[in-house]
Amino acid sequence: MIASVLLLQRDSVLMKLSLMLILIGSGSTHNQCDGENLSCGPNQPLIRFPFQLVKEMKEPCSYPRLCLxxxxxxxxxxxxxxxxxQVIDINYQRKGIFLTEPENCFSNKFMQIINFVQSYQFESLYYEPHNLSIFNCTSAGHRYLRYRADSYSQDLVSCPIFISDSLDSVLKLDLTSCTKMFDIPSxxxxxxxxxxxxxxxxxxCSECEAKGKRCKWKTNNDTEGDIECFECTRKRIHVSKSLIFATTGHIRDSYTFAF
Structure with missing residues (x-):
């Protein structure tokens, strides 16, 4: 009987401590490792350095930061x-990101994309500069090019300007009914x-990763893109004897909990 009472008292103490630690943890600030497994949902890419998750345009995001x-x-x-x-995938090992235009109309945002690539020093899959061919498909006679029949197909009615690599085959792309306007370097x-x-x-971040560490910007307002390494450690909350006594009415050894 006495053993059962002691067991119930111990369980009650642990339950109170657990509730107290949940409240402490929920009110604490995030550490550097909190965002290591962020994503927008199932089948969406993980979001971690050098990308950061923000709430639309309400938070400032300028070079060198990449905001999602x-x-x-x-x-x-x-x-x-x-x-x-729209971000389709991010390959952190190869440092590559797959992007698409939400309305499948890159031509409407072509110059903004070029400015982004040049400002952030991105490179495409092809390392050398390319010439792009610009086509007007207003008189194509069909809504979609026959060579594509998936979710990435460009709607030629709402987006009649088509961009292709100048080395691509006009026949293969089904552009024979479109009018070539000009070529531009890109x-x-x-x-x-x-x-x-x-x-x-x-x-x-290869040097930091080789040491088993993570990367972060040196300062919050860094505009030079300088980074530094840091060790990703779990937060620890130390609960003293006096706090345990005040919460439970019993004195126990102090505890340290990792989060």
Missing amino acids: SCTEKNETMLLLPTIKL PIGFTDGYPLYLKWFKPN
């Missing part, structure tokens, strides 16, 4: 100064209707 936000449909969006691009090579694949080289 979540839509109401749990889609991941890359926030640029004047446009948004630091990236891509074709409308396909995700845009870009690689970043800065910031480079």
Whole structure:
């Protein structure tokens, strides 16, 4: 009987301590490791350095920071100064990001994308500069090009200007009914209707990762893109004897809890 009473008292103490620690943890500030497994939802890319998750344009985000936000449909969006691009995937090992235009119309945002690539020193899958061909498909006679029949297909009615790599085959792309307008040089090579694949080289966290550490910006307002290494340690909350006594009415050894 006495053993049962002692057991109940011990369980009551542990329950009170657990509740107290939950309240302490929920009111504490986030540490550097809190955002290591963020994402916008199932089947969405993980969001970690050098990207940061923000609430639309309400939070400042300028070079060198790369800001992502979540839509109401749990889609991941890359926030640029004047446009948004949907993030399909992020390969942190290869430092690559796959992007698409939400309305499958890259031509409407072509110059903003080029400015972003040049400002943030991104590179496309092709390392050398490319020439892009610009087509007017207003008189194409059909809504979609026959070579594509998926969710990335460009709607030629709402977006009649089609961009392709100048090396791509007009026949293969089904552009024979479109009118070629001109060629332009571009630091990236891509074709409308396909995700845009870009690689970043800065910031480079390889040295930190080789030491088993993480990367972070040196300062919150750093505009040079300087980074530093840090060790990702779990938060620890130390509960003293006096706090345990005040909460439970019993004196126990002090505890340290990791979060």
